Amino acid sequence: AQDCQVANIPVMQNFDKSRFAGKWYAVAKKDPVGLFLLDNVAATYVIDESGKMTANAYGRVIILNNWEMCANMFATFEDTPDPAKFKMTYWGAASYLQSGNDEHWVIDTDYDNYAIHYSCREVDMDGTCLDGYSFIFSRHPTGLRPEDQKIVTDKKKEICLLGKYRRVSHTGKSLYLFIWKWK
Numbered sequence: 001a002q003d004c005q006v007a008n009i010p011v012m013q014n015f016d017k018s019r020f021a022g023k024w025y026a027v028a029k030k031d032p033v034g035l036f037l038l039d040n041v042a043a044t045y046v047i048d049e050s051g052k053m054t055a056n057a058y059g060r061v062i063i064l065n066n067w068e069m070c071a072n073m074f075a076t077f078e079d080t081p082d083p084a085k086f087k088m089t090y091w092g093a094a095s096y097l098q099s100g101n102d103e104h105w106v107i108d109t110d111y112d113n114y115a116i117h118y119s120c121r122e123v124d125m126d127g128t129c130l131d132g133y134s135f136i137f138s139r140h141p142t143g144l145r146p147e148d149q150k151i152v153t154d155k156k157k158e159i160c161l162l163g164k165y166r167r168v169s170h171t172g173k174s175l176y177l178f179i180w181k182w183k
């Protein structure tokens, strides 16, 4: 039963952010309107002693006049009554990168292999998402394990984004290797 209403999108039950911590590689993404991370996208989530979640993400971007660069991004998260839904405040290491406030929802994860992230930036008058983005994350830079693919496909359908994703390629194993390979 999916009506594509943002308010009815099912998220991860009993989400445990401490198990979510660590590094995730983006293997697929659904783009929002405007500038976005292109490829070589990875995010590392950290939970501090007080339980606060922060993250660091990087990815290749092309800004303004075809300037290709590696975006080094930071985020802080505000908890909400739903443990799988956060309010994310993000900014770039450099001022010409993007900054703002986005929703950060975890739709599903097994913590050890795959995670489905979702963010609706603009809800339409009918309650569906007008502009948003989503990442399929894997703990493995090589991609999803075959056994996780069906779960992820079913969830993409549930969040009304089936067929809207592009693969995210990884040409470097880390930010530094990436920068080194890329120039």
Ligand code: AZE
Residues within 6 Å of the ligand: 035, 036, 037, 043, 055, 056, 057, 061, 063, 071, 073, 074, 075, 090, 091, 092, 096, 097, 098, 117, 135
């Ligand atoms: C996310 C993982 C958690 C931390 C952050 C994320 C989002 C980052 C962006 C970055 C956009 C940068 C652009 C620069 C020109 C969800 C991947 C910060 C949306 C477009």
